[in-house]
Amino acid sequence: MVTDFLSYSLIPLCSALAIPFISRKSRRITEILANVTLLSGLINVGYIILHYIIKMDYSSFTFDAFTLLMIFTIYLVGLAVVFFSTYYEVENDTNSNSYYSLILISVSAMCSLVMSRDFFTLYIFMEAISVCSFALITSSNSKNSIEASIKYFFLTFPASVLIIFGISILMLNYGSFDFDTIKFTNINFLTVIALSMIIIGFLIKSGIAPFHFWTPDVYQGSYSPISAYLAGIVTKIGGIYAIIKISQILYNSGATYKISALLLFTGMLSVLIGAFGAMVQKDFKRMLAYSSISQMGYIILATATFSPLGIFAAVFHLVNHATFKTVLFLNSACVEKNTGTTNMEELKGLEKKMPYTSWTSVIALLSTAGVPPLSGFWSKVLIIIALWQSGNKYYAVIALIASILTLAYFMIMQKKVFFGKLSEKLTEVKEAKFQLLIPVITISIIIILSGIFFNRVYFYLEKIIM
Amino acid sequence: MNELNSNISNLVLIPLLLPLISGVLLLLISDKTKYLKEVLSFAVTGVSFAASIVILKFVLQSDNLQYHIKWLGNLSSISFRIDQLSAFLLFGVSMFSLLLSLYGISVKNRGSSKIFYFLLMLTQTAAAGSVISDNLISMLFFWESMVVLLYVFVYISGETQACKKTALKTFLINGISDIAMMLGIIIIGYISDTFLMSKISQNKLILSGWGTVAYVLLLIGALTKAGAFPFHTWIPDAALNSNAAFMAYIPAAIDKLLGIYFLARISLYIYQINSTMQIILMSIGAITILVAVMMAFIQNDYKRLLSYHAVSQTGYMILGIGTLNPVGIAGGLFHMINHASYKSCLFMTAGAVENQTQTNDISKLGGLFSRMPITAVCFIIAAAAISGIAPLNGFFSKELVYKGTIMSGYTIFFYAAEIGSILTLASFLKLGHSVFFGKTPENLKDTKEAPYSMLIPMIALAAICVIFGFGAHLPISKLISPSLMALGFVADGELSGFHFDNLFLLSLVVIIIAVSNHILGFRLSGKAYKSSDHIHYAPVLHQTYDMAEKGYFDLYEIFRKIFSSFSSLLFKIDRFFDKLIDDIPVSITLYVSDKVSKLHSGSYSLYMFFIFVFATAYLIYLGGIKW
Amino acid sequence: MIYNFPIDWFFISILFFIGAYCMVVSKNIIKLLIGFEIISKSALIAVITAGLATNNINLAQNIIIVMILVEAVVIASGLALVVKYYRLNQSIDITKIINLKG
C-alpha cells in the first residue's frame, strides 16, 4: 500500500462515519461536511498536479503519477456529484444523510483501491465499492432503480468469484500477491492463467462487450446523479483500473500474445456494440450508457497493445472519459428534472430553453467523438497510434471508423435533442438552477483546457510510463 | 525614320483600342438620344479606317511595323507586326466595319440598337487584333473573342426561338474549332518553342509527325472561320434566322477575310506544305464550290441562297491558295476582297428588299426594278461580279484562280470551278428575274425605295466592284502583289490587265450556258423562281436534296445525337454510385444497431446465461496449455 | 490422509456448476441468492486447496476469513435489496422486472 496518500482515503472515511453523529438535527450540516471534505481533498490533489503541470519541471516529482491522477479524477467526479445532488432534490429531501456517507465511503474505498499494491486488497476495496453502489443506485426509490440495483448485484457477481479463483491460482506461484513480486519474478504459464482470470473478472465488473448486459439497464434505471457517479468513475476504478495495472505488470514479458489477442477482440467488440447500440436508442441516458460501453472499449483496446504508449493513451482516455461522461449524465439529470422525461423523441430544440446545459453537453459530446481542439481527440488519436505501432493495423482502422460512427450517433442526437425546432410541450421549460450548472461548467472548462494545453498534460502523463 | 516609326507605331493602336473604348462608352449612353449612337460609331469606324489607310501607305513604303507590349511579365507578350498582308487585311476589315456601321442604322434588332453597335465595334477590334498580331497566342486571344461576339450577334439579330438555337449552333461549331486551333497553336509552340509567326517563318515547319497534327488542327480553325465545306452548316441557318446586317458583316466579309488570311498564313507563311496536303486543300475548295452552289441553286429564300453562295465562293479562295503558285495565291487573295465586297453588297440588297417588303421568299416577290431602281442596279452589278462576267472584279480574280489551277497541273479542279461559276450565274439569273423582273404581286405595289442609310453603303460597294474590275491593276499593285511578297512569293509577269485569251472566251461560253439553262427552266415551269425545278426534282438529285435539307449531312446534328446518348449513360452510372455510397451503408448500420438493441431483451436470466457462457468461453480460450 | 489438488478442483467445478445452474434457471430471487452462496463456497474451497498445495495454510486462512466477511456483507445487502424490491413490487419473481430493455 502506498502510504503517502493514505490521508486521501482516511479523511472521507472518518467524515462518513462522523455524519450520523453530527447531523442529528438538520441535513444542511451533512451536505456541508460532505462538500467540504471532498473540496479540500480536490484542492489538495489539484494543487499538487497543477503545480507540476504548469511549471513543467518534474525534478522534484517523487509520487506515483498514475495514483495521483486517479485520486484527482475520483475527487473531481465525487465533488461534482455531491455538489450536484445537494441541489438536485431540494423539495422532498429523499436522500437520507446516509446517501452522503455512502458516497464518501465509496470515494475513500476508491482512493485506497488506487493506492493498493496487491491483488487481494484490490479485491476487498472493489467489493466495498460495489456494495456502496448497490445502495446508492436505489436512492431514487423508484421501481426502475431497484430493478437496476438487483441486476447490477447479480450480473456483476461472477466477477468476484473469478477474481478469487485467479488469486488462488496466483498463490500456487507466489507467497504474496503484490504487483512488484509478480512483475520481477519469472512469469510462467500459471501466472498468465491467473492474471487472465482476474482480467476476465474485472471485464465483467467494468461492463465490457460480451458482459455489457447490465450497463444500459443500470445507467438508465438508477438515480440520475448516481448514474453519473457510476459511469463517471466507479466502473472505471472498480473495473478498468485493475486491467491497466495488470497490463503494466505484463507489458514486457513475452507471454501476453493470447491475452492481448483476447483483449483486442473484446475492446473492438465493445466499441462496435456500443456504437451500433447507441444509434437507435430512444432514451437519452440509455444512449449515453451505450456510448460509455464504446468508450470503455477504446480504453481496453489501448491497454490490449501492452505497450507504454498504449497504457499512456488508456490512462488519458480513462480520465477524459470520466470528465465528459460525468458532464453528460449530470446534464441528462438536469434535463430529466426540468422536462420530466429523457425520451429523446419528446425533447426537441432544448438549446433555446436550456442553453448552458445544451452547450456543455455539446462540448462533452464533441470531446467524446474526438473533435480536434478538445481533449477527447488527443486520447483517441494516441489510442489509434498505439494500435498502429503495436502492429495490429486492422484494429486501428476499425477503431477509426467506429469513432466516425460515434460522431454520427452524437450528431443525430444533437440535432434531435438540442438544435431541432422547439417542441410545443417544452415551451415553459426553464434553465436548470445555477448551482446544478456549476459542476458541469467547471468540468467542461477542464475538458477544453486539457485539450488546448495538451502538451503540458503530455509531460505529466509521461511520468506514468517512466 | 525612327521617330516616325514610333508615332506610327502607336497609330497601330487606333483601329484596335479606339473601337473598344468607344464600344464600352456606347453602352453608357441612354437609348433616348436620337442618332448619337449611330454618329459616334460611324465616326469611330471612319477614324479607324483612315488610320488603316495611313498604316497601309506607310507599310507599302517601308518594310513592316513592329509593336510589342509586355504582358503577364515575360510569360508572353502581345506583339503586333504589320506586314503588307496584315495592312491589306486591316484596310479591308476597317472598310467593312465603316460601311456596316452606316448600314446598321435602319436595322431593327432585339433589345436596344446600341448593343448592335457595341458588338460591331468590338468585332472590329477583335478582327483588327487578330489580323495584325504576330504572336500566335495574342492572335488566338482576339480570334476567340470573336466567337463570343458572334454568339451575341446572332442572338440579338432575331426574335424567334430558332434564332437562339442557331446562336448556340454557331457558338458550338466555332467554339470547338477554336479549341482545335488552340491545341494546334500549343503544339506549334511546343515544336518551334516560339509563338512569333515571323520567327517561325524563318525556318518553315514541315509536315511530319506533330507538325501535320498541328497543321490539321489549325486548318480546321481556319476553314470553320472561313465557312468552308464540313463546317459551313451554321451560315445557312444564320441566314434564315438573323437579319441581313449581321449576314452582310460577318459571314459575308469579316469571316471570309480572317479565315482565308489565317489559311494563307499557316499554309504559306509558317508551313512548307507538301503536294499531298496541296491536293487535299484544292479538293476541299472544289467540293465546297460544288456542294454549296448545288444547294444554293434550289433555294427559294433570298438570304439563304446568298449564304450558300458565300460558302461556295470560299471554295474559290481555298482553291486559289491551294495552288501554291504565285498567280493562284494572288487570285485567292484578290478574290477574297472582291467576294467580300459584292457578297456584302448582295446581302445589303437582301436587307433592303426585306426591309421594304417584309418577306424573304422570292416566290412572293417580283417586278421590284421599277419600284426600287437603285437597289436593283446595285444587285445587277454585284450579281454580275459574283458570276464573273467580264469587266467586273469577280472575273479578274476568278481568272487568276483558274490560271493558277491550270498552272498547278490538276485541271480537274479547274473544270469543277467552271461548273460552279455556271451554276452561280444560273442561280443569280433565277434570283434576279424572280425578284426584280416579271409581274409584281398586288400587295407590293406601293413599295418605295430603301432608306438612304442602306443605299449609300450598297452604292459604295457596287462602285468598288466596278473600280476593282476596270482598274484591276490598282488593287493588285497596291494590295495583292505587296502581300504576296510578304508571304515570300514573287509574282512573275503581269497579274492584272485585260487579255483576250481563251479564259475570257470560256467565260462567255459559261454565260451562254447559264442563260440558256435559265430560259429552259423558265419555259418549263412558267415561273421565274421555279426555273431551278428541272434540276431540283431530277431522279437522283431529288433524294440527296431532301436529305441535305433535313440536315443528315450536317456534322453538328450527328455529334449532337452521339453526345446526348453518351450523357444519359453517364447519368445512369452516377445514380448507381450515389446509391452504392449513400443508401447501402446507412441501411446496414441501422439494421445492425437494431439487432444489437434487440439483444437486450431485459430478462435477467438471459443476461446471466450469456455472462456465464462468455466467461467460460474466455477461460477455455485463455487456459489452453500451449499459451 | 494424503491430499490431492486436482480432485479438489474437480469438486469445486461441480459446486460452481450447481450454483451457476441455480442462478440462471430459478425465478425466485432468494433461490438466486442461494445459488450465489453456493458459488462463493466453491471460491472459498479453491483458496484453501491452493494454500494446501503450497502448504502456506495460514495465508489461505487469512484470505478465507476476509472472504467470509465480504460474503456476509454482500449477502446482507443482497437480502436488503430483495426486501426492498418486495416492498415496492409485492413480488420476488426475477422474471417480472423487464421494463428496462431495448
Next chain:
Amino acid sequence: MTLYLLIYFIIIMGAVVAVISKKLINSAIMLALLSIGVSILLFAYNAPWAAVFELSVCAGLITVLFVSAVSLVKHDEENIKENRVKYVLLPLLLIGFIISASIIVPEYFSKLQIFSTYNTQKEEPIGKLIWLYRGVDIIGQLTLLASSVFVIKHIFFKRKEADNGGKI
C-alpha cells in the same frame, strides 16, 4: 482420502437439495448444511481459524438472514409457479457434468500443479500474518463494514410519506 470424498459428497448433496427443494425454508436449511460441510472440510485441511469463522458466520449468521428474509416474503412464495421440470433436470445435467469434468479437470489441474514453483519454507503464525503482512486488509474490512452499515440504513430509509415497513 475417503474422508474427503465423504465430506465433498455431503457438500454436493447439500447444494443439490438446496437448489431443488420446493420450499425456501428447506433450501435455506440445506444451505446451512452446506456451510457446515465446508467448515468440516476446513477442519480436515487443518485450517482451524477459517473453519471456526465459516461455521459461525456462514452457518450461523447467513442462515439466520436467509430464514428471516424467507419469512418476510412468505405470502408471495405460493403464487410463483415454478415449473418443476427445471429443477428435476438438475441431477441429470449434474451427472453428465461430473462425468465430463472428471475427464478434463483433474488432468488439467495436475498439469497446472507441475508449473507451480512456490513452496513456503517457514510458515508465519496466523496472528502475525493477519496483523503485519496483511495489515492493509484491516482498512479494507473497516471500509466494508462501514459501507454495509450505511447500505442497510440507506435501503430502509423511512420516507416520510411512502414506506411503512421498518426493519425486520
